[in-house]
Amino acid sequence: MTALTAAAAARDGNDPIFRLHGEATRRARTGESILNATLGALVHDDGRLAVMPSSAEAFSRVPPEQAAGYAPISGSPDFLDAVIADVFEGTDLAGQAVAVATPGCTGALHAAFQNFLEPGQAALTSSHYWGSYNAIAQYSGRAIATFNMFNDRLRFDMPAFEAGLAGSIERQGRALVLFSFPCHNPTGYSLDADEWQAVSTIVRDAGADAPIAFLLDNAYAAFGSGTNQWVAYMPRMIETSTVLVGWTISKSFAQYGARVGALIAAHRDQSEREQLASSLGYSCRATWSNCNHAGQIAATELLTDPELKARADEERAGLIALLRERVDTFNEAAGEAGLAYPRYDGGFFVSVFTPDSEITAARMRETGVYVLPMPGAVRVALCATPVASIPRLVTALAEGIAAARDASEVARDAGKAAS
Numbered sequence: 001m002t003a004l005t006a007a008a009a010a011r012d013g014n015d016p017i018f019r020l021h022g023e024a025t026r027r028a029r030t031g032e033s034i035l036n037a038t039l040g041a042l043v044h045d046d047g048r049l050a051v052m053p054s055s056a057e058a059f060s061r062v063p064p065e066q067a068a069g070y071a072p073i074s075g076s077p078d079f080l081d082a083v084i085a086d087v088f089e090g091t092d093l094a095g096q097a098v099a100v101a102t103p104g105c106t107g108a109l110h111a112a113f114q115n116f117l118e119p120g121q122a123a124l125t126s127s128h129y130w131g132s133y134n135a136i137a138q139y140s141g142r143a144i145a146t147f148n149m150f151n152d153r154l155r156f157d158m159p160a161f162e163a164g165l166a167g168s169i170e171r172q173g174r175a176l177v178l179f180s181f182p183c184h185n186p187t188g189y190s191l192d193a194d195e196w197q198a199v200s201t202i203v204r205d206a207g208a209d210a211p212i213a214f215l216l217d218n219a220y221a222a223f224g225s226g227t228n229q230w231v232a233y234m235p236r237m238i239e240t241s242t243v244l245v246g247w248t249i250s251k252s253f254a255q256y257g258a259r260v261g262a263l264i265a266a267h268r269d270q271s272e273r274e275q276l277a278s279s280l281g282y283s284c285r286a287t288w289s290n291c292n293h294a295g296q297i298a299a300t301e302l303l304t305d306p307e308l309k310a311r312a313d314e315e316r317a318g319l320i321a322l323l324r325e326r327v328d329t330f331n332e333a334a335g336e337a338g339l340a341y342p343r344y345d346g347g348f349f350v351s352v353f354t355p356d357s358e359i360t361a362a363r364m365r366e367t368g369v370y371v372l373p374m375p376g377a378v379r380v381a382l383c384a385t386p387v388a389s390i391p392r393l394v395t396a397l398a399e400g401i402a403a404a405r406d407a408s409e410v411a412r413d414a415g416k417a418a419s
């Protein structure tokens with residue numbers, strides 16, 4: 001007899017991404033030629049995890065007696081200032097923001113769901129989204145609601161976003177909007193300047209009628225082109241709304257295991273900022289109590305020590321170039337193969353559309369190529385795909401999508417014959 005509650009017993013701790021990754025790894029160990037494009041970590045073409053020596057050095061420099069002590073509950077003030085400056089430097093927003101430390105961006109998401117939605121309410125995100133949003137929301141007693149992400153031209157469906165936001169407000173009297181641009185996971189899409197302008201206007205106008213928190217999950221920000229252009233549109237949003245940013249060391253400093261992150265909250269009123277800092281600090285106390293102290297000290301050094309920062313920027317530029325070559329090679333090969341996928345100009349992932357993602361992914365696995373099936377598309381982790389394997393990847397995608405197309409035609413014909 002289990003002592004777990006029914007709800008707990010129904011939960012599966014084995015994330016589908018890690019399940020597929022495990023299967024691919026097991027097959028590779030038996031000597032099979034496997035292309036494992038499942039996991040969101042940047043690896044070199046020879047399969048080694050890409051690390052940044054500057055990050056490792058920053059961690060090694062942390063004095064043991066500081067690392068061993070508790071960090072302040074809301075986070076080390078120097079770390080929080082450095083993170084705010086990293087995101088908002090040179091804009092008025094830097095003076096209009098508070099922050100708390102969180103275990104990665106995952107912690108920032110958890111704190112946002114807890115503080116900006118009532119139990120039972122839903123955050124609004126695009127119809128393609130990182131699957132863990134669901135788990136994080138549900139575990140907090142919240143949910144995810146979606147709007148259609150792409151129009152017929154595979155561009156961001158702005159009217160659908162506007163209607164989705166209006167719907168959230170009508171149903172809940174409030175909204176938490178969750179975007180992860182640039183380099184959206186899973187599609188790779190980045191909003192352009194016109195799209196940011198439209199999004200910020202929609203949020204500002206809707207915020208005049210109801211409380212809105214706009215959360216930008218900034219996990220992959222460093223890997224986009226024109227990466228921080230969204231910041232220019234935030235002052236329009238904070239005319240009426242709260243702007244949140246989930247910041248993390250995981251991808252931008254290649255320190256996935258350090259679990260260092262922050263939730264930044266920008267608001268035009270000083271008194272509201274004080275309330276935000278207090279409420280978010282309470283969340284820290286009530287969940288992780290305080291975050292990795294060594295990690296906050298190391299991140300602060302990486303963001304503020306001029307020599308270390310310059311080295312980190314240079315090393316990151318090398319990682320961005322590694323990814324860039326893959327993105328360009330993929331775009332060329334996928335374009336020639338006629339694959340359908342949205343604008344992709346940087347980031348760890350791209351999604352390729354298919355009539356049946358399970359059939360496509362299963363067919364690809366038969367040839368040793370692992371991607372993640374999702375509703376309507378398969379997600380391809382180019383961050384884990386050596387450039388020389390991209391032709392193999394694209395061939396497998398084309399065959400897998402053809403298999404899905406054949407299966408849906410057979411099903412359609414069978415349906416016609418039966419009716």
Ligand SMILES: Cc1ncc(COP(=O)(O)O)c(C=O)c1O
Nearest residue numbers: 104105106130180185219248250
């Ligand atoms: C879109 C997105 N947001 C947030 C995260 C969480 O990152 P972390 O908790 O490691 O900072 C990930 C990790 O894969 C992600 O893909």
